[in-house]
Amino acid sequence: MVRFARLRRAGLPYVLLLPALVVEVLVHLVPMAIGVVMSFRELTQFFLGNWGAAPWKGLGNYRVVVDVDAPVGAALLHSFWVTCVFSVVAVGLCWLLGTAAAVFLQEGFRGRGLLRAVFLVPYALPVYAAVITWAFMFQRDGGLVNHVLHDQLHLTGGRPFWLLGDNSFVALLVVAVWKTWPFAFLVVMAALQGIPKELYEAAALDGAGMLRQLWRITLPSLRPVNQVLVLVLFLWTFNDFNTPYVLFGKAAPESADLLSVHIYQSSFATWNFGTGSAMSVLLLLFLLVVTAGYLLVTSRGRKHADG
Amino acid sequence: MADTAARAPRPAVRAPRPPERGRPRARRGASPTAPPRSFRWARRIFLTALTGFVLLPVYVMLSSSLKPLRDVSGGFRWLPSGLTVRPYLDIWRTVPLAHYFVNSLIVAGSATACSVVIAVFAAYAVSRYRFRGRRVFTVTVLSTQMFPGILFLLPLFLLYVNLGNATGVALYGSRGGLVLTYLTFSLPFSIWMLAGYFASVPRELDEAAYVDGCGALGALLRVVVPAALPGIVAVAVYAFMTAWGEVLFASVMTNDTTRTLSVGLQGYATQNDVYWNQVMAASLVVSVPVVAGFLLLQRFLVAGLTAGAVK
Numbered sequence: 001m002v003r004f005a006r007l008r009r010a011g012l013p014y015v016l017l018l019p020a021l022v023v024e025v026l027v028h029l030v031p032m033a034i035g036v037v038m039s040f041r042e043l044t045q046f047f048l049g050n051w052g053a054a055p056w057k058g059l060g061n062y063r064v065v066v067d068v069d070a071p072v073g074a075a076l077l078h079s080f081w082v083t084c085v086f087s088v089v090a091v092g093l094c095w096l097l098g099t100a101a102a103v104f105l106q107e108g109f110r111g112r113g114l115l116r117a118v119f120l121v122p123y124a125l126p127v128y129a130a131v132i133t134w135a136f137m138f139q140r141d142g143g144l145v146n147h148v149l150h151d152q153l154h155l156t157g158g159r160p161f162w163l164l165g166d167n168s169f170v171a172l173l174v175v176a177v178w179k180t181w182p183f184a185f186l187v188v189m190a191a192l193q194g195i196p197k198e199l200y201e202a203a204a205l206d207g208a209g210m211l212r213q214l215w216r217i218t219l220p221s222l223r224p225v226n227q228v229l230v231l232v233l234f235l236w237t238f239n240d241f242n243t244p245y246v247l248f249g250k251a252a253p254e255s256a257d258l259l260s261v262h263i264y265q266s267s268f269a270t271w272n273f274g275t276g277s278a279m280s281v282l283l284l285l286f287l288l289v290v291t292a293g294y295l296l297v298t299s300r301g302r303k304h305a306d307g
Numbered sequence: 308m309a310d311t312a313a314r315a316p317r318p319a320v321r322a323p324r325p326p327e328r329g330r331p332r333a334r335r336g337a338s339p340t341a342p343p344r345s346f347r348w349a350r351r352i353f354l355t356a357l358t359g360f361v362l363l364p365v366y367v368m369l370s371s372s373l374k375p376l377r378d379v380s381g382g383f384r385w386l387p388s389g390l391t392v393r394p395y396l397d398i399w400r401t402v403p404l405a406h407y408f409v410n411s412l413i414v415a416g417s418a419t420a421c422s423v424v425i426a427v428f429a430a431y432a433v434s435r436y437r438f439r440g441r442r443v444f445t446v447t448v449l450s451t452q453m454f455p456g457i458l459f460l461l462p463l464f465l466l467y468v469n470l471g472n473a474t475g476v477a478l479y480g481s482r483g484g485l486v487l488t489y490l491t492f493s494l495p496f497s498i499w500m501l502a503g504y505f506a507s508v509p510r511e512l513d514e515a516a517y518v519d520g521c522g523a524l525g526a527l528l529r530v531v532v533p534a535a536l537p538g539i540v541a542v543a544v545y546a547f548m549t550a551w552g553e554v555l556f557a558s559v560m561t562n563d564t565t566r567t568l569s570v571g572l573q574g575y576a577t578q579n580d581v582y583w584n585q586v587m588a589a590s591l592v593v594s595v596p597v598v599a600g601f602l603l604l605q606r607f608l609v610a611g612l613t614a615g616a617v618k
Contacts, residue, residue, distance in 0.1 A: 124597060142380065
């Protein structure tokens, strides 16, 4: 009897975990394994209903995808670079805006609570509603952006296109930063509440000014939070599909051709899921390497800093 | 890597405490930490500019939704030539918005309910028990967050289609398939945040419940859940927002009868002419429930983040 009770007790955590485990395995792990298998097969539209019958292709899909001299590989490489530049710039701006806003709101003043709520609005708005509004603002003829830049400030010669051509990168960046920075703000704000006030008082008594306090107290205290925050922001931005998809519709302009949309389009346009899966697997491998390297470097740096 | 990843998500904000002795109390009024004037001006300018940037689209959405069609089909104008509520009446007829709305409510509501319940159980196990595989579980679940959605979109699409063909259980194109997919999106973050939240609930409370004759489940439901309610509310808000705003899977996994708002809203733009005033009105209508809910409950989210994620 005692033994049975002990067994039940030992099994309890697993029972509690079971539902989470089942759905995670079903929706994430099994499809991921299938995706890897698919990337080795010639999975074109003829085999969609019965994908087990698709012939094996070995590394064939990968060869097509990484052949940068052929159109498919060249387009993927281009999309990869665009995504890298986009992610680094967007994450940098999001972090900067979020941290600055959180630091400025650290001290109590009138209207602080209201501002905090206002700043969280972009985060709360459904992505598509917000991005459709931006798409309206970026319209060449009827949009607010050209109205201000061209009609009111006379900064541009003609009315530039924002959702076509090279400008679309800027448009995408603005929308992505607008939508994502509140998350950085939220996290940094929460982290700032954990810094004891006495630290600032002691520093002020020692004659340290605001900038010095920021540099010596605030930023070092944020380090552990930043390590995770920057990583999460990077992964989200790198994998972002919703923003470019809603902003540009089915055909993203070349200068703003992010990887997720690129893979989506090349898969569903040609119904060649084999090469699409190969691209996705490469994307995942890249993210794994970046994440591992990032955690390794930042954790080591931290150990050194701690002495 | 596994080691670091497991530890990384819950960083501690640790700063060396200053020695308590011999430190004069800050005087009231002339606090030594009172910001100098230059700082106050920088703050004013920065926050004003940022507020403008943040609210600009909100203004465009609101003002355009009240404009007559001629105001939005020509050049942009800051102020409407006349106010009208016509767009708010027309949106329901141009596309079956009410239908999409109901679909979204069902899908997001069910996904939230399932996700929260599953996360509560999992987080309780992770925060209260030391068991074999605990670390593997947390690392695996968290790392699913970094998977590109596109990676499992194609296989999941195939899986649902083939499961449907084989068993007759329609997952592809059904609301159930979408609910199942969405609940896993918010699950990792929810488990992680709730585990941190539960850890801050004193174990003595559990033990008191045991003494009163509760089992582990009783302790969880009667003591831990009520004590961690703000965290649970925060997680629910997050799960609902995630499901309400998702586009990628909704665009592939739904058909005409199960279409949700995220895809349905694009219906206004596929007409020959884009009725921007209606698009803006519809965007506003679909945003109000989540934004209102979020702003009402945001202090729980901040508190939950402080307790669960950051500390």
